Each structure stands twice: as structure tokens, then as C-alpha cells.
Amino acid sequence: MADLQERGHLLTEQINPLSQNLDQLSSLELVELFNIEDQKAVAAVAAAKVELAQAIEKTAERLQQGGRLFYIGAGTSGRLGVLDAAECPPTFCTPPELVQGIIAGGAGALVRSSEDLEDRAQDGEAAIAQRQITQLDVVVGITAGGTTPFVHGALNAARQRGAVTIFIACVPQEQVSIDVDIDIRLLTGPEVLAGSTRLKAGTATKLTLNILSTGVMVKLGKVYGNRMVDVAVTNQKLRDRALRILQDLTGLSRETAALLLERSGKWVKLALLMHWTGLEKQAGDQLLSEHQGNLRAAVASYNNTKA
Template structure:
């Protein structure tokens, strides 16, 4: 292993925070106030990384649009956050579970049991890339708060060798840990209030970035119309209510009409909107959507152009 990755005392995430020297003497309210003050650094860090995050959104959208996948890979807290973000995509956007995936050192069991010792095995990261058959159509984001995790470095090196696009998300500046990737996202938030506990600010800022990457990618591939989740999966009462409200609000119809439209279009909100707006039958609406890779706005534009 690179010696620079074994001596971690100089890393921003490992340093002591002078603002919390008396952490164990604070009252509950003082603790909350201190946490809130420190969390402001997360907003600043994300804002400063805006161009890199935007590039990651575009890489992710391109990967999914061309039949590839977005992968997050990490160990410990960083890996768990990647798995969480991936798991939230299918219920939110009705996306195929294969499109966004999280790879965690130690596998599913490591979500609930400490497996941080596995992060030191670069060869395991490389093996995970091979196991998931990651290739040129995929985009993989390595997540490591301190930037040094060998498992992540091994995975990214293997992914690059396989022709995949690569991203790196870390909470240390590039001059502390350098890496060759397609998009390098650095969100340094300073030392943690509890020294070295990267489930705090580092975890918060990581979740913020991952939210933006996955949500931004889904917007780019047409899962959203305006600010509505028109690819909502109608799998329970809450989501059925959401689907009916979207149809009622956008079409100006009552809930009964919205329900009939939804059922006629196979419970697809996007297809129901297109069918109503264009006046075609449900099958034609489905074909039109397929012709435009599920992009509702593009299908509407094409339909309007054809009628001119």
C-alpha cells in the first residue's frame, strides 16, 4: 500500500476540532447548538463543489441512459450511505434496482455489523468490480471520507482499467490524497466534533452529495416532469394518493377522473398524462413514450410537432 495512505494523522478528518475541546462537559442544548453550528460547513462545502457534482450528475445520467449503471462503493459509514442512496431510488423514481447500486465492503451483513477491517483490502475492491461486471457503460463513485480507504482505491483502479467512468467523493482536499478519476468531488468540512467520527459532518455532507447525484441523474433521464415524480411507483395507498394528486393538479380533473386515467394507463402516471394531453389511446401513448426513452416532455414536443 502507498505509504501516504497508511499515515493518516495529517488528514483533515482525523484532526481534533478546537471547538469541541470540552464536548464531554456540555449540556444537551449546548451540544445541539454546537452540532448545528458545525453542520453549516456542509452547506458551504457542497456549494464549493458544485461543478464537480454537476459533472457527476451528467456522468450518472449518461450511464443510465445508455443502458449502464451508477455504482457507489465504499466501506463503513461511507459505503452504507451509498447503499442507502441506491436503495431509495426504486421506490422514489420507479427505477430498475439494477440502475443504481451500492457496493459495501463486507456485503449486506456489513450494513448492521462493523466490518471496517475489510476496508484495508484493495484486492477486495478490485474483486467487487469484476463480480459486478463493471465496464465502459458504467459510472462508479468511490466514497471515502478520509480519502485513503484501500478498498475504494483498489475498486476505482480496477474500474478505470475496465473502461468505466470514475468519480471520487472525499472530505479531504486533493493535496492530502490525490487520485486520477474522471470527476473528483471534494467536500472538506473540517475536523469532526468527535475526533475521527466521520458519521457526523462527513456523513451528512456525503448524504447531501449522493442525494444530488442520484436525484439529478433521475431528473436528467426523464423521471420528473416539472418538479413532480411522474415515474412514481403506485405500490401502496400513500403513493396512489400521490399519483392521483399529480394527475388532478396537472390535468385539472377530479380524483375519480384521475383514477380512471391511471387505471386505463396501467397505473403509469407519466403515460396517463401523455394520453390525456395528446388525446391518443393508452397503447399509442406507451409507444410514444418508448420512442423518446421515457422522456415525457420530449414525447409531448414530438406529438405537438407532428400535429402542426
């Protein structure tokens, strides 16, 4: 692994030749430069598509067996992991413990810099022990520069416990090597502001986590087509989204869709199954359970029994 005291050779710490006169640019020139450089974040994710697809498959497999997904990082990387985890319950109606974010320094580090805490590998190890990680779980270590001891400590501990380990970094393997199951490298190059990995590196990381968590939820049957059928109906905006999904997929009026949503216990997936099969709430719920919550499989099974 790279010398933690000497990081100047890392790709994320290099000087970007296109922005050496950053402090002399007009506001428009500055925005244009950022826009050009940010396109490299999308390209970096595309270059890692094979490893990212493997991460989706492996994570979905473990979660189907009762496992959990953990993101762990420090600073910006940790905050991005916590953000992605926090967005899963409202989007996919998952229990909060299914996808969890761990950041060095705890909740306080979300709003106040605690980067000094990233240097403690033992804290990463302790976080894994505290959450009783097992062989059913998946641990994703996120570190733009690749060297964060907190993340390395956590991944080593998780690997010893048999968990699936995934590494996300923005430096090539020859600069920072690590023994993990899936190694995702997002090579975004030198930042516009040298060393500020909350920029392109952070953008590429956010894109990667978006794809990973959404891909896993697709595999778990949390969507139907491209519809958010497991959306948690917890406010007016989400209720409106739920009703629009029901209307679009069934052709029902808004008033009838609202009644169906209430009958289902405000669960879009169950409401659709009830409408398409004629089953009542309890029977529909049981059928979904038999198919691990997969609506398409549940509907197909019902139709096969009636054929």
C-alpha cells in the same frame, strides 16, 4: 496516496477546537454546537458544485447509453451509497440493477460494523469484476478520509475497464491524490467528535448523493417540472401521491384521476400523456419509448405532428 498506517494528518482526523470541552457542555450547548458545525456540510457541497454538476452530466450520458451507476464504499460511506441506490426504484421506478450500492463486507455490513474489511483492496477489485463493469458504467468511490483501500482497489479496476470513475472524499487533494475522471472533495473540516466521519462528513456525502442521483434522474426524463412522474405506485402513500400529481397537472377530480391511473397501468407519466394527447395506453407507451421516456419531449412531438 497517504500512508494508510498514519492518518493523523488528514483533515477528517483533526481535532476541532470548538468542541474540545464537548464532555462538559450542557445538552442545549451540545445541540447548538452541532447545528453550527453541520452548516459547514452544506457549504462544503456548494464549494464542490462544479465537479458535482460534471458528475451528473457524465453519469446521465452513460446511463442513456445503457450503462449503470455503482456506489462503492465501506462503513458509513458504503451504507450511504447503498441507501441512495435503494431509494431510486421507488422514487423513479428504475430497475434495481440501474443504480447499485456496494459495501465492503456485503449486506451484513449494513447493520453490523465490518470496518476491518475496508483494508482489502483486492476485495474492491473483485467487486468490480463480479459485476462485470464496462465502459458504459459509472463507479463512484466514497471514502470520507480518502484512503480506504477497498475503494481505491475498486476505482483502479473500474478505470482499467473504461468505466467513468468518480471520487468523493472529505480531505483535500494534496492529502490524498487519486487518478479519476471526476474528483469531488467535500471539505467539512474536523468533526465535533474527533474522527467520527459519520457526522459532518456523512451529512455532506448524503447531500451530495441526493443531488447526484436526483440530478441524473432529471436528465433521464424521470420527472416533469418538479413532479415525481415515474413514482412506483406500490403502496397507499405512493398511490395518493400519484393521484395528487395527476390532479394538480390536469385539473381532474380525484375519481377521474384514479380511473386514468388504472387505465395507464399505474404509471403517472403515461397517464399524463394519455390525458394530454388522447392516445390510448399502447400508443402512448410507444410514443414515450421513442423519446426515451421523456414526457415533455413526447408531448411536444405529438403536438408538432398535429400542428
